[in-house]
Amino acid sequence: MLVHYSGELWELDPVEVCPRPLPPARVHELAPPELAIFQDLSLDPQEIREFLAQRDLALLVVRNATTRDALDRQQPFNLRVPGGEQTLGAGGRIYDISALQIFQADLIRGIGGLDDPAPGRRVLAQPMHDVTGNPPAPGAPAGSVAIAPDGSIAALVPARRALAWQTVAPDRTPVVRERNWLTFQPGEIRACDGCHGVNDLNQAGEPPASNPPEALRALLESLADLPLFSDGFESGDTTRWSATVD
Secondary structure: OOOOOOOOOOOOOOOOOOOOOOOOOOOOOOOHHHHHHHHHOOOOHHHHHHHHHOOOEEEEEEEEEEEEEOOOOOOOOOEEOOOOOEEOOOOOOOEEOOEEEEEEEEEEOOOOOOOOOOOOOEEEEEEOOOOEOOOOOOOOOOOEEEOOOOOOEEEEEEOOOOEEEEEEOOOOOEEEEOOOOEOOOOOOEEEEEEEEOOOOOEOOOOOOOOOOOHHHHHHHHHOOOOHHHOOOOOOOOOOOOEOOOO
């Protein structure tokens, strides 16, 4: 059947391939809650971006992982940090979350295993291992960072590597799972207000979280002994905070 159409295309329709001007690089400005942490510690965000970019790293920040959009009810939405922040959207079970486990996409051969691998590769999620130096998360699964009492999270992650993550309970049971791959650029600082971002109100009928994330403060303070604050980027210990990307 021959079909004719004249109108706007949608995002999956093909378009003509032709030379176009390179768009300018987008610069993401830090929101006031994250910026307040940098200012309290007298740190320049741009210097941190350069520090991360030279090591193929990025910085992930979540203000309050207990919050999610009011309409997002496909996963647990009564969330609590043991002894800390909680956000309740309805009656029923309350799920404790104590860490964020991060996965990276590794190209691992499939049928045949390591001894007799078949041609080709496939991506499998593996606990994050390309970054060393995140603050420890005692008792949490491999590739995890702890959730602070205020619900916040901060983690160094490998740049240009597909990533996914999930919050886990103190007994290491997954609670809320991210079902997409996300990729960061070198030096990027990406912050969100909650585990699944709030559009208008969260599951408790409250606006998006606006607390300065204390997990970010703890992570930045742990950088204080690195050459960034004394001898610049070129000398000193650069292996403690490192990433390798295939």
